[in-house]
Amino acid sequence: MAYRFKREDGSVQEGVRRIALEQIGRMLRAIDAASADSDHAVHDLRKSCKKVRGLLRLVRPAFAHYSEENAAFRNIASSVSVVRDAAVLTDSYDAVMEAHEEQGERHALASIRRELTLRSKRPAATRNPVELLEQTRAPLMRAAERVQQWEIDAEGFDALQGGLRKTCRRAQKAMRRAEHHPSPRRFHEWRKRCKDHGCHTRLLRAVWPGPMKAYATCAQELSDLLGNHHDLAVFLETITDEPSAFGNPSDVEVMVGLVRRRQDGLATQSFALGKRLFAQSPKALVYSWGVRYAVWRNEEPAFAVVLRDSGPT
Secondary structure (H helix, E strand, C coil): CCCCCCCCCCCHHHHHHHHHHHHHHHHHHHHHCCCCCHHHHHHHHHHHHHHHHHHHHHCHHHCCCHHHHHHHHHHHHHCCHHHHHHHHHHHHHHHHHHHHCCHHHHHHCHHHHHHHHHHHCCHHHCCCHHHHHHCCHHHHHHHHHHHCCCCCCCCHHHHCHHHHHHHHHHHHHHHHHHHHCCCHHHHHHHHHHHHHHHHHHHHCHHHCHHHHHHHHHHHHHHHHHHHHHHHHHHHHHHHHHCHHHHCCHHHHHHHHHHHHHHHHHHHHHHHHHHHHHCCCCHHHHHHHHHHHHHHHCCCCHHHHHHHHHHCCC
């Protein structure tokens, strides 16, 4: 069940419904398998929710119920996010230590790791993930019923180009803001927009499989870098909001320095990759993908002419 449009889809609307239902099916299977591996099930459910929301953003201008459906899937994912939130802090600590490999510092900073572990065992952080997942079953079943009635108010690439252009533009703008005025919020916003663009690349991969696969891989790598940057920002906020809880103040300061050094490295990698990924203007990207979409769907040559009128000169 590849996350992409297929030539066999009779229309964009048919493809959107099929893809959304496939992702809901994956989420329901994750719930069924939660007793065996709840962490993996939570990960799968959250990932599929993001895929559905990425799909919705692609057709957003042509889908009247975007806002309510986007909110519905966001709420489903949020309802199990506490499970991941409990683990992300210790994972961030381990990643920083692995990146710097100073054994003396690892011993000195062990008090931070102990406090994070204690917090992860508090009642608020240890809600039964199987129960949390089971509570999403009913909302998902209701969503599946609604999906079968979704209507896309445009045909062919007309249904896709508005969302594609908007997401690409927002991602480029978020990248510039993060570069010129860096802050955790701006990096996080860039990450979200990059993930949307990566979803759109995967959805349209069939129009030019080899290059689009490479493009999607690049978008995923960038999303991972920015995700690690965000997790470190959450970790940094946690230990600086209440430094006395994590041991000797000087040790906490050492950790703060290591985290910031790691974030700087991730930011440098992210900007280098992002400037390659978003080298084209949104207008040029939509034009080139639209022409390939027309060829892939064997549409009339006139379609490409219409695109050319609004494309690069």
